[in-house]
Amino acid sequence: MSDRVYNFSAGPSMLPLEVLQRAGSEITNYQGSGMSVMEMSHRSKVFMKIFEDTQERFRTLFRVPDNYRILFLQGGASSQFSMVPLNLIGKTGRADYAVTGNFANVAYKEAKKYGEISVAASSADQNHTYIPAQDQLVLDPAASYFYYCANNTIYGTEWQYVPDTGDVPLVCDMSSDILSRPVDVSKYGIIFAGAQKNMAPAGLTVVVIREDLAGAELPYTPLMMNYKTMIDKDSMYNTPPCWCIYVLGLVLEWLEVQGGVSGMEAVKHGKAQMLYDVLDGSRLFTCAAQKGSRSDMNVTFRSATEALDAKFVAEAAAAGFTNLKGHRNVGGMRASIYNAMPTEGVERLCEFIRAFDKKN
Numbered sequence: 001m002s003d004r005v006y007n008f009s010a011g012p013s014m015l016p017l018e019v020l021q022r023a024g025s026e027i028t029n030y031q032g033s034g035m036s037v038m039e040m041s042h043r044s045k046v047f048m049k050i051f052e053d054t055q056e057r058f059r060t061l062f063r064v065p066d067n068y069r070i071l072f073l074q075g076g077a078s079s080q081f082s083m084v085p086l087n088l089i090g091k092t093g094r095a096d097y098a099v100t101g102n103f104a105n106v107a108y109k110e111a112k113k114y115g116e117i118s119v120a121a122s123s124a125d126q127n128h129t130y131i132p133a134q135d136q137l138v139l140d141p142a143a144s145y146f147y148y149c150a151n152n153t154i155y156g157t158e159w160q161y162v163p164d165t166g167d168v169p170l171v172c173d174m175s176s177d178i179l180s181r182p183v184d185v186s187k188y189g190i191i192f193a194g195a196q197k198n199m200a201p202a203g204l205t206v207v208v209i210r211e212d213l214a215g216a217e218l219p220y221t222p223l224m225m226n227y228k229t230m231i232d233k234d235s236m237y238n239t240p241p242c243w244c245i246y247v248l249g250l251v252l253e254w255l256e257v258q259g260g261v262s263g264m265e266a267v268k269h270g271k272a273q274m275l276y277d278v279l280d281g282s283r284l285f286t287c288a289a290q291k292g293s294r295s296d297m298n299v300t301f302r303s304a305t306e307a308l309d310a311k312f313v314a315e316a317a318a319a320g321f322t323n324l325k326g327h328r329n330v331g332g333m334r335a336s337i338y339n340a341m342p343t344e345g346v347e348r349l350c351e352f353i354r355a356f357d358k359k360n
């Protein structure tokens, strides 16, 4: 690591060092092509191979069944907040949303433009410090889909179960925990994620969609926001985010070496547990998220005063642990420990927390 910091940013966030080094080594001449991946036509043979290999690797690692399509889109996860209702709400004009944090709430408000949207559950009563249980979900059997956000990046909570909604398709924003654990994709209608936390640089949005759900979009759906357009052209209706797709391929190769998503699940859970144990055992710090709802990706915590929080963040940054300041909605601190954060980075942070706890 030497000249690199331990970067606890919520996103864009750390990429594996091996991936950065490989991308660096190929940056002016990709495998004898004489050019960078950034410079080549998206329809060239050499790029098409990168594209198809990346798609195939993703399908294998994430265990995507054959009746699902994998799309490489742009517009960020936020574009999906519009794309999902535009394409799916037409079925019954109704949908259910679980509002468990900031991004779920933004998605909910956006969906209201297009249909009758019910709040199936909300954790706003306790500042989104928990995930509602299955028996707290108020389900509309006539909903076109049920929407939730698997990991609430800002609040540091994560769904520990897959909601059971009967025949109503699940739509899930997995932006901040995709590829950190195995997922039974067949339980979902759509899974989407912005790439900039666990997958690649910002600019790529991965969408996994059950193919039969496409093609029922509202009549005024813009061409670029129609899943069918992108399925029919295999994400190449226009120029895809080529560089990000290439880096995703490298990240997926790295993930294979780590034992795939199952291997990653053990590692990421161990990292998070180590951090929660140190915080729970400290005098100064308390965790924001309630036990049973805590995220393995974003660990939110605080001390008794804002001044002490600020001191912690400043001293941590000086010691090489950056971006630990919490989001303004929660305050305190947030350590984002996505797949690429090495265990060693969390161990060092734990040592730093213990020492700070003793000194202050």
Ligand code: PMP
Pocket (backbone or CB within 6 Å): 010, 011, 075, 076, 077, 078, 079, 103, 149, 151, 152, 153, 154, 173, 174, 175, 176, 194, 195
């Ligand atoms: N959903 C979640 C869970 C997020 O964490 C974020 C961004 N941090 C978004 C959606 C928005 O993503 P984007 O910036 O790619 O639109």
